[in-house]
Amino acid sequence: MTHSKQIQHWIAFAIALLGTLILVNVSAAENTTGDPWKMLILVYRNIDTDYTDIDGQAKHLTATMPLNDAENMVENFQILPHRNMVYDYSAHLGEMEAYVQYVDRALTDLEPIGNGYWPSPTTTAPELDQYAPPGKYDSVIVFWQASNPDTGQSIPVNGWGLGYWPYDYANNMTYATVFNISWVWSDTDPCRGEVFLHEWLHGLTDFYHWLGFPFPVDGVHGADEAGYTADQNGCWKDWYKDYMQGLVLEDGQYKALVPDTWHTGSVTTYDIQGWRAEYYNNETLSDLPVVVRDDAAIDFDWQLGSPHPLINPDHFSSRWTKDFDFAGGRYQFNITRNDGLRIFIDDSLVFNEWKKGSATRVSDIDVSPGMHKVTVEQYEITGPAGAVVNWALLPEDQDMETYISPSGKATLGGIAAKPADILRYVKSTNTWTMVYRGSAHNTTKNITAVHIMDDGSLLLVFSANQVIPGLGTATPYDVVKFTPDDPAHYPLQEGTFSWFFNGKQYGLSAASEKIDALDVVGDRLLLSTTGTATVTLPGGATLKPAKEDVFAFDMATGQWESALVIDGSTIPALARNNIRGVWDDPASDDYYVIVSGAFKLGNVKGSARNIVRLTPNGGSYTPSFVDWLAPGVKPPTNLDGLDIVK
Numbered sequence: 001m002t003h004s005k006q007i008q009h010w011i012a013f014a015i016a017l018l019g020t021l022i023l024v025n026v027s028a029a030e031n032t033t034g035d036p037w038k039m040l041i042l043v044y045r046n047i048d049t050d051y052t053d054i055d056g057q058a059k060h061l062t063a064t065m066p067l068n069d070a071e072n073m074v075e076n077f078q079i080l081p082h083r084n085m086v087y088d089y090s091a092h093l094g095e096m097e098a099y100v101q102y103v104d105r106a107l108t109d110l111e112p113i114g115n116g117y118w119p120s121p122t123t124t125a126p127e128l129d130q131y132a133p134p135g136k137y138d139s140v141i142v143f144w145q146a147s148n149p150d151t152g153q154s155i156p157v158n159g160w161g162l163g164y165w166p167y168d169y170a171n172n173m174t175y176a177t178v179f180n181i182s183w184v185w186s187d188t189d190p191c192r193g194e195v196f197l198h199e200w201l202h203g204l205t206d207f208y209h210w211l212g213f214p215f216p217v218d219g220v221h222g223a224d225e226a227g228y229t230a231d232q233n234g235c236w237k238d239w240y241k242d243y244m245q246g247l248v249l250e251d252g253q254y255k256a257l258v259p260d261t262w263h264t265g266s267v268t269t270y271d272i273q274g275w276r277a278e279y280y281n282n283e284t285l286s287d288l289p290v291v292v293r294d295d296a297a298i299d300f301d302w303q304l305g306s307p308h309p310l311i312n313p314d315h316f317s318s319r320w321t322k323d324f325d326f327a328g329g330r331y332q333f334n335i336t337r338n339d340g341l342r343i344f345i346d347d348s349l350v351f352n353e354w355k356k357g358s359a360t361r362v363s364d365i366d367v368s369p370g371m372h373k374v375t376v377e378q379y380e381i382t383g384p385a386g387a388v389v390n391w392a393l394l395p396e397d398q399d400m401e402t403y404i405s406p407s408g409k410a411t412l413g414g415i416a417a418k419p420a421d422i423l424r425y426v427k428s429t430n431t432w433t434m435v436y437r438g439s440a441h442n443t444t445k446n447i448t449a450v451h452i453m454d455d456g457s458l459l460l461v462f463s464a465n466q467v468i469p470g471l472g473t474a475t476p477y478d479v480v481k482f483t484p485d486d487p488a489h490y491p492l493q494e495g496t497f498s499w500f501f502n503g504k505q506y507g508l509s510a511a512s513e514k515i516d517a518l519d520v521v522g523d524r525l526l527l528s529t530t531g532t533a534t535v536t537l538p539g540g541a542t543l544k545p546a547k548e549d550v551f552a553f554d555m556a557t558g559q560w561e562s563a564l565v566i567d568g569s570t571i572p573a574l575a576r577n578n579i580r581g582v583w584d585d586p587a588s589d590d591y592y593v594i595v596s597g598a599f600k601l602g603n604v605k606g607s608a609r610n611i612v613r614l615t616p617n618g619g620s621y622t623p624s625f626v627d628w629l630a631p632g633v634k635p636p637t638n639l640d641g642l643d644i645v646k
Contacts, residue, residue, distance in 0.1 A: 034090070034262030035269045035292040038137045038310065039098040039200070040173075041077060042127055044119065044144045045070055046106035047155075051117055054156050061155055062106075065145035065180050072185035073143050073178075074100055079193040080200070082288065089197075089237075090244040093262040096139075096200075097290050097310050101131050107144055116157040119144050119177055121170040128171050135293070136308075138166075138267040139174040139203055141196065146179035160184075160195060163202025163220075165210065166267045173267060174203020190233035197240060201257075208261040211270070216250050226250065268293050275320040275376075279307050283379045285317045295320060298376055301386040317379040318387065327428050328369030329393050330627045335361045336388035337378065343389065344375040356381050364394065368631050369430070401426055402628045403435065404581075405447040405641035407608070412635065419446035419640060422458065424490070430630040434491040441482070441495075442469060448476070448580070449518040450641035456487025459500055461515045461641075468497050476514035477503025479525070501525060506553065506560070507535050517582040517594070519643070523556040526565055528579040535560045547578040550591070566591055570620040573601055580608065581642030590615050592626055594639050608638035 045065040053059050080086050082095040105127070111120035119142050121128060132140055147154035161178040164170070176199035184195060198220060205219045216222035223229075226248050228239040242248050246258025264270050274296040278289035291308045298320055306313040335341060335351065338358035343351040350365045378387040402425045406417050413432025417423055420438025425431070436458060438444050449461035459479050466474045474480045484495035503515065512531025519526040528550045535543050535551070538559050545551040548568025552561040566582070568574045574595070581594030591614045598607050601623040606612065611628050614621035628644075629635070 034094045035265045036082065036288065036290060037086075037094070037096045037139055037204075037266045038268065038291060038308075039081075039096050040132045040137045040140045041074065041098055041100045042124060042131070042140060042142050043070055043074065043100065043102045044105070044107045044124075044142065045102070046104075047108075047145050048106040049108045049110050049117075049155075051110060051155050054115065059153075061148060061153055063145050063148040063153075065143075066149055066182075069149075069180050069182050069185065070102070070143065072182070072187075073180060075187075076185045076189075076192050077141070077143075077196045080196055082290075085193050085197060086244070089241045090257065090262060093259055094244065094257070095288055099137075099309050101127070103127055110155065113162070114158040117155050118157065118162055121175055128173075132171055132173060134168075134171045135268055137173050139176070139200060140170060141200065142175075142177040144177065144179050149182075161199040163199035165203060165206030174200070174207060176200055176203060191235035194235060194237075194240070201240075201243065204257065204261075207267060208257065208264070211261075211264060213258060213261050214253060214255040216248050216255050222248070222250075265292070275322045277307075278319045278321075279311045280317045280319075281310075281312050281315070283315050283317050283381065285319055285377060285379070289319075298387055298389040300388065301384075302380075303384050303386070306385070313385070314380060314382045316385075318377070320376045320389075321373060323371055323373050325371050326367045326369060327393060328367060328430070328630055329427055330364050330366050331391045332394050333361075333363045333365055333389065333391040335363060336386060337361070338384055338386045339381050340379045341387060341389075342377050344377075345372050354379070358384070358386075365391075366627060366631050369428070400428075400628065401645040402611070403450060403452055403641075403643040403645070404635075404639045405450055406635075407446070407638040407640040410635070410637040418444075419463075420444050422447060422450055422641070425628070427628060427630055430633065436482070437491045440491065440493075446640060448514075448516045448640050449479075450643055451518055451520050452643050452645060453481075453520070455483075457481055457483045458492075459518065459520065461518060463514070463516075463640075471497045471499070475503070477508040479503075479515065479518060501553070501555075506558075508533060510534070512547075516578070516580045516640075517550065517642070519582050519584050521584050521586070523554060524561070525553040525555055526550055526582060526584060527553065528566075528582055530578065537562050546575070548574045550579060550582050550593075566593075566614065566621070571601060571614070571623065573599065581611075581639060583642055583644045585644075585646075587646070588615075591621075592642065592644060594642050596638075609635045611639075611642065 048062045050060050080096050081098050086094050086096045107119050107123060109123055110117040111123055124142055146157050157179060160181055161176060163176040166172050166174045178195055178199055201220045205215055209215050216226060218225055223236060223239040230236055243256040246254050246256050248256040269292045272294040274294050277293050277295040279291040281290050290310050304313060337353055339356045340354040342354050345367060351363050376389050403422060405422050407419055410417050412423055415432050415434050420443060422436040424433045424435050443466055445466040446463040447460055448463045451459040459481055461479055462474055463476055468474055479501035481498045481500040482495050484492040486493060513533040514530045515527055516530050517528035530547060532544055532546045537543055543560060545564060549564050550566035552565050554561055577599045578596040579593050580596045583592040593612050593614060594608055595612060596608050604612060604623040604625060611626040613624045613626050
């Protein structure tokens with residue numbers, strides 16, 4: 001029943017070796033209860049092996065474990081799992097879930113150990129690889145037959161069982177063996193389960209000792225030294241209870257499986273790097289989970305199967321949790337559910353389809369910058385099962401820089417600004433920057449339209465005549481270019497003004513033809529005016545774009561284009577408003593616009609403080625909001641002029 005001194009030395013050596021391989025922050029464990037230890041039981045009923053007897057004679061043993069003995073061993077072991085010996089002895093901090101696998105192959109080539117033999121991990125390696133690849137189970141225990149029940153021939157062994165620390169020789173599981181002692185498995189045995197508990201605790205002791213927790217000098221064998229005695233039936237219940245609750249007092253310190261050991265998790269869960277996945281054999285995420293493991297991603301199509309052999313294929317539920325560092329903005333969540341699924345960010349429910357059936361959804365969710373705990377919950381009723389959840393920051397929020405000019409005096413991000421100024425806003429950092437201060441360049445008229453050139457130059461339109469020293473008077477029909485000497489330094493300092501587009505030269509002169517929105521796409525100058533404009537097309541025809549339209553001038557040919565860029569009449573309710581800012585997204589066919597006054601475009605309701613995306617949908621456009629500001633931030637004034645850089 002005890003290990004040899006040689007085995008104890010091997011254990012001590014392995015603990016020291018493992019300690020040099022992995023560093024673990026034990027204090028970081030925050031679970032309120034322990035994780036279930038996932039146990040695989042391998043039952044080898046047959047043995048067919050050569051060995052050397054204690055008298056030095058070479059012998060061979062062929063034997064089969066009686067089926068009744070095998071069933072009794074399994075039944076005797078099964079008092080260990082959840083809400084029985086492990087759960088109760090540990091004061092409800094620990095639990096075990098066991099999966100039984102009968103192996104048809106006979107044990108051969110047992111490995112010598114001390115003065116006997118045992119089915120080492122080398123002997124059982126084929127089954128370990130087949131049934132227990134790394135990460136699937138925390139522990140494995142081997143039941144085997146060491147004697148012929150008819151003749152009494154027996155292989156020499158070192159006690160009824162052995163228990164070892166987790167290491168790669170057993171696919172990183174704790175490893176234990178127990179051979180068949182038929183009289184122990186009787187249902188009248190008052191100490192039922194202690195044999196298996198003892199050997200399993202050896203692996204736990206070595207694992208948590210390696211993590212730095214204190215244990216008695218002799219570990220599980222330290223009952224006598226600690227002053228414990230067996231009860232009248234020869235059972236060690238009091239010892240195991242105190243051991244599993246960390247109440248063994250040695251040198252003035254409580255040792256063994258103290259509560260923090262269970263809270264740290266099992267072999268497969270103590271150092272989770274991905275999602276903490278918890279699986280339950282019910283639809284309600286109730287009681288303790290049956291399986292806890294490290295899932296790299298939520299991307300599962302179990303079809304008619306289940307997440308794990310210990311989980312039923314129907315009527316189960318799952319919970320995944322992980323902390324993520326969000327840049328902040330609107331994220332597109334891609335979700336596939338079968339059956340119900342819901343998502344929490346911190347404690348807020350952001351997606352909820354907790355119902356039977358399958359569906360694939362896309363959900364846009366605003367997330368503030370910083371660390372957030374994401375929790376995904378799923379339940380399965382019957383039939384196929386699956387869950388997929390992933391997300392990405394929407395393109396308009398990926399390092400988007402928004403350039404605007406306020407229509408009135410405002411303080412933005414602590415910066416006092418006037419209508420003659422241009423500011424930049426970066427959503428990912430929630431910061432404002434003064435780009436162009438009109439008073440510093442002797443341009444004090446309201447800027448109604450702006451565009452940032454690739455070289456850092458600015459294109460400007462003023463709402464009234466603006467005298468520019470050295471250039472002349474810029475009218476609301478003109479586009480002026482400002483080229484800074486140092487485009488990388490904000491606010492822009494010294495620079496040169498020049499003409500970019502002279503509106504009157506190309507027919508813009510009426511009061512309704514003042515420019516209040518512009519963008520440049522290649523050789524095309526996109527414009528919108530304060531009212532209806534009349535421009536002459538090649539061939540002499542005229543085009544009359546309204547205030548809700550965007551039209552284009554081809555700077556390479558010096559001619560107006562005949563087709564509207566945005567036909568506002570195709571958008572219900574836009575005709576009552578004016579487009580006063582426009583940006584053509586080069587990565588898509590979408591347009592970003594500022595709309596004057598209060599508006600309601602379909603389900604989109606807002607004002608000139610908002611930016612609206614217009615997505616072509618075959619003859620018209622689908623409006624949607626652009627969340628260009630961090631959650632909770634609102635501009636204190638309407639916007640004049642718009643440009644965006646991604």
